[in-house]
Amino acid sequence: MTHQHLLNCSNKLDLDPRFECSICLEYLKDPVLTSCGHKFCTSCIHTWMNVKQKNYCPIDEIILNKEDIFVDNYTRREILENNLTCPYKQCMQQLSIPDYETHVSSCYLKYSKSSAEDTTDSVVDTSYIKSPLHERNRQKLTVTVFPNIHKMQESSSHENFVCKFHAVGCSEVFKSKALLEKHYDLKTKFHLDLLFNQYCSNGILSSTQKNDSRLDPSRRNSAVMSGEDHLREVVQAEVHGSQNEENKSRLSGHTNGSQELKESLVHNTTSNANNSNGTAQSPFAKNQKQIEAYLMKNKAEESKLWDPSKNTDGKDSQKSACTSCADNSGLLKLLYERLVLLEQNRLELEIKVNKLESNLKEVGNVEDNISLKLCNGVYFWRLDNFRVKLQEMNQTNRYFYSACFYSSCYGYRFCTRVNISREDNQYLSLFIHLVQGEHDDILSWPFLGRIKFTALNTTPEMSLQDEVQSDRNFDSFKRPVNFFLNKKAFGFNNFIRVSDILDPGSGFLMEDDTLVIRTQVIEQSATFYATV
């Protein structure tokens, strides 16, 4: 391993010594100040003092006690307020010292071609050694040894996607469209800043930019383009328009461009309104109206300013050039607003999608419910992992309840329960509970009818079946009013021997250790009120 390599590995920043802990040599985390005037991270100085009970300052060996160490919030604030700029070109992020290293090591520009090239070039540069801020890994180091090969490979195997804001100073090139899209998403502010700068410098242009400046108008109006793309295209056209130097054509080009932009804004906002399907929230709609109003006002103003009859003498045209400048900043303001609008729209859609997703889930639940409702009183309860459940029942006296099912479409609602019999723990009890249902109010109470319990067996003749007739005098068949389910159950305390179920030859357990219990509820006829 060489020195060079180690330097390359490091994405550590050169800290102001004031903010450096002389124990860990990193920035001071939870700084403390000693009575002898030295600063350390809290954890560092405490670890130091705990190792072999060293009770002296690591710098000047003055004896320190716990009470000689003070929390240094002043330095903590200073550290937080000290902002650094990400070393990758065009990232321009302002970072506090604690965020710096995490950001730099994950800055997406690290892998973008242009910054990679920047670093490639600077390897031989000794100034780089003085500020080794760029994180590089071994791979990149080997790349730097053969920079030409690296470049050749890149150009031959990849189509390059140039940022559309190239003309105003964004020199990013991407290997895939996805990366380019990501770049657009992340760098919107940066691009707008570039645009703004371009506007402020008021169109000093290179000869190459002149030629490709105007975009095909049909493409500009293309409805296929997504809202944001469309906006970008138009903005770019706008930029190029303002770059035309011929006075008259520049001005007219400019008006065309801005006119179109505004139209597209109006178009987009209205289409958004349509898209939002009537659910759009009022602030959003209000915002839209404001913008439209603003646009209308601007248009009116503009038509006043750009009245051709007044635009004949030189003085007037000068004046209009100035107003165009002011108009540009207004335009940028509009763009910002548009951005906020789109962001809001996106958020709304996101919320909507989430809502739909939860709805979908609910629908799934409803489907389950329907099958329980339309089972016509026959319910198959699959007790899977029966041995595990049995163990639990034995150890904790747990009751297992089935899902709730209806005796008929508008009938009574029941659920079944199993547990180890309280009378004889060799037996499994099987009960049925009445549960509050949707139609309890139209049903006659108490429930009258028969209930059939069957523990299914792989050999049908061996299935264990028991049947009971409901009894008017039993509380178990009364309507559950105060609780979700009628606490009094009805059924068999000693329904089936546990050993019978577990006996591998008995056939009560299905292949995957599942016991299936069929419950059939047969309502007596004329259970409904006479009015029905």
Add this chain to the structure above:
Amino acid sequence: MANIAAQRIKREFKEVIKSEEVAKCAIKLELIDDNYSELKGEIAGPPDTPYEGGNFVLEIKVPETYPFNPPKVKFLTKIWHPNISSVTGAICLDILKDQWAAAMTLRTVLLSLQALMAAAEPDDPQDAVVAKQYKENPEMFNSTARHWTNVYAGGPNKNPDFDQKIQRLTDMGVMSHDARVALSTYNWELERATEAIFT
């Protein structure tokens, strides 16, 4: 290795690389393994000492508890010095033991070692033989140390007298290093050295 130790070594490494001592070729630091636990140090013999012109290689092992415990440092280059074992290269220096402080760095360690070479502490010796010679016969000590520097650390000062005596012993089948140790121990008296080797 504990993260803090590795992190610190990384930073210290940078510090050493950028330091002016490196620029003056007084100290040097190299990594041996990828996890920053083992390094190779090099220090130039300080001027106006018998070690002048020599280049001394050090083995530096960084414990996991670094910087709360000192790094383990020893000389790989053979050296004739009261505080450094002529056999193992072990160093007797307080800051590498109980006087270590967490604010010290590899750079300060290397510089301290350089200072130790310039100013030996014969009253706290690592090598009693050398210390005795240092105290009783400083002239002899200086020329012996200079000879060792010449042989092992690439120092410029040859001593034909010493070389001849070693040659006499190697002719008898003695390894040159063993011969040098025996002769150095007995103040380059050939008879006594021979006696010590062959008895």
